[in-house]
Amino acid sequence: MSSDLATLTGAYVVNALPDDERAEFEVHLADCADCRQEVRELREAAARLGAAEHTTAPEELKQRVLAEISQTRQDPPPPAEVRTLRPRTRASWGTRLSVAAAALGVALAAAFGVVAVQAQQELDATRERMIAAGARGAEISAMLQAPDARVVNAAGPEGMRATTVLSAEQGKAMFMATGMTPAPDDRVYQLWFIDPSGTATSAGLLNAARTEHTEPLIAAMPATTAQLGLTIEPHGGSPAPTTTPILTLPTT
Amino acid sequence: MQERPHSRPQRSTPPDEDDGPDARALIAEAAKGDERAFEQLYDLLSGSVFALIQRVVRDAAQSEEVAQEVLVEVWRRATHYRPDRGSVQTWVLTLAHRRAVDRVRSAQAGRDREARAGAQQHSRPFDEVTETVTTRWEQRQVRRCLTTLTELQRESVLLTYYRGYTYREAAGLLDAPASTVKTRLRDGLIRLRDCLGVGR
Numbered sequence: 279m280s281s282d283l284a285t286l287t288g289a290y291v292v293n294a295l296p297d298d299e300r301a302e303f304e305v306h307l308a309d310c311a312d313c314r315q316e317v318r319e320l321r322e323a324a325a326r327l328g329a330a331e332h333t334t335a336p337e338e339l340k341q342r343v344l345a346e347i348s349q350t351r352q353d354p355p356p357p358a359e360v361r362t363l364r365p366r367t368r369a370s371w372g373t374r375l376s377v378a379a380a381a382l383g384v385a386l387a388a389a390f391g392v393v394a395v396q397a398q399q400e401l402d403a404t405r406e407r408m409i410a411a412g413a414r415g416a417e418i419s420a421m422l423q424a425p426d427a428r429v430v431n432a433a434g435p436e437g438m439r440a441t442t443v444l445s446a447e448q449g450k451a452m453f454m455a456t457g458m459t460p461a462p463d464d465r466v467y468q469l470w471f472i473d474p475s476g477t478a479t480s481a482g483l484l485n486a487a488r489t490e491h492t493e494p495l496i497a498a499m500p501a502t503t504a505q506l507g508l509t510i511e512p513h514g515g516s517p518a519p520t521t522t523p524i525l526t527l528p529t530t
Numbered sequence: 531m532q533e534r535p536h537s538r539p540q541r542s543t544p545p546d547e548d549d550g551p552d553a554r555a556l557i558a559e560a561a562k563g564d565e566r567a568f569e570q571l572y573d574l575l576s577g578s579v580f581a582l583i584q585r586v587v588r589d590a591a592q593s594e595e596v597a598q599e600v601l602v603e604v605w606r607r608a609t610h611y612r613p614d615r616g617s618v619q620t621w622v623l624t625l626a627h628r629r630a631v632d633r634v635r636s637a638q639a640g641r642d643r644e645a646r647a648g649a650q651q652h653s654r655p656f657d658e659v660t661e662t663v664t665t666r667w668e669q670r671q672v673r674r675c676l677t678t679l680t681e682l683q684r685e686s687v688l689l690t691y692y693r694g695y696t697y698r699e700a701a702g703l704l705d706a707p708a709s710t711v712k713t714r715l716r717d718g719l720i721r722l723r724d725c726l727g728v729g730r
Contacts, residue, residue, distance in 0.1 A: 285712060285713050285716055286712065286716075287716055287719075288687075288712070288713075288714075288715030288716030288717070288718065288719045288720075289690070289697045289712050289715045289716070291624075291719065292627075292687065292690040292691045292715060292719070293627060293628055293631040293690070293694070294690035294691075294695065294696050294697040294700065294715060295696065295697070296696050296698070318615060318616055319723050319728065320716070320719040320720070320723055321616060321620055321624055322616055322617065322620050322723065322726075322728035323719050323720075323722040323723035323726055323728050324624075324627070324687075324691060324719060324722075325616075325617075325619060325620035325623040325624060325627075326668065326671075326672055326722070326726055326728065327672060327687070327688075327691050327692070327722075328578055328582040328623035328626065328627060328691075329578050329619055329623060329668050329672075330668050330669045330671075330672040330673070331578055331581035331582045331585055332577045332578055332581050332668075332669070333577055333580060333581040333584070334577060335576040335577060335579070335580035335581075335597065336580075336594060339576070339580065339594050339597055339598060339601075340572060340576065342598055343572060343576075343598055343601045343602060343605075344565070344568075344569060344572070346598065346602050347565060347568060347602055347605040347606075348565060350602055350605060350606055351606075352561070352563060352605065352606050352607075352608060352609055353606055353607055353609050353610060354609065355561070355609040355610075356609070356610060
């Protein structure tokens, strides 16, 4: 985060900016992923100030609201197709995100043993389950919200499919695979970041224990990474690959 | 579709990171046009929505108008809610706060308000927060976390959030440079975020 504008996140979330500065900041926000993340977090904090307020709303308010909604047509869900216009701050995700979410949603759906459906709501529901499953889900969401999030799919041996979400901006890669043959008891699958010179850095071991689906593996990706590679290593993993990768994915 | 148990407005245990499953499930149903699910969501959130709006707008009749506008907007835009962007409660209260502030700003031209604000003896919003009878976990938590802010951070946050002042108006009241109030708002909210454990 740079610039003086970046310090406006606080004033922005409490709606303390006059209209002209607000508009200026929203333009900046569209180009500043860190600011967007901070706005999201500070908004949660500010909303707690609101949630601390509590009273019983007048009964007639409820009647009026319910009467009005029965006469009010709801907005259609935001489209998930390519937009040439930059979406407004509070509009739906940008193009790449929708694409990423769709691709990932299928993988996630598979991972969680549910039928993959492309509908946005189903994807959301799947992501919800992910998030419910713990912090990794939140990390995945955060990755998906990176404006530069990209999805790379690849097919491996014997019907294996790998999906990777990459964000150079966040410096992270998320890898998951379906259709894996479980590794023999004394072996593990290990993922590597491989730079252009062929030097490999471990990204971690895949947890492909008892199912054919791996749990998503998220790892900090060195900036020099040119491809990801998956190898089979002795139990506990290796400091460097000892076998030829069964699968590689380009990251650039 | 399953019937969902009516959720209790009172919580004695800390809410988890967000709304718990209820609000999210309800808004997903409301987004499909289920008015009964919306009614349950209304029951869950209207107490805070109305209280917050009333706190900013003050005037009871206007508060009701704004609250109605906001809650109908929640219905209309339920399809736009994205769980990965934050909790339902945050989404709704963000909207409520924005509309409440719009209402007080439109009620008066900025310069006029600023002049009045400067001339006013301002009561301290923090005292109002601390004087509320706090039986709810959220209130106790918020109150405790507000004490971790410096006085200037706290007053900047509370004057803008609960009164709907711009940061410049708040600076006039606090007799501090506007640029200072701007950064204190951010610093204060960061402290609040960390103390409440939200956002990450």
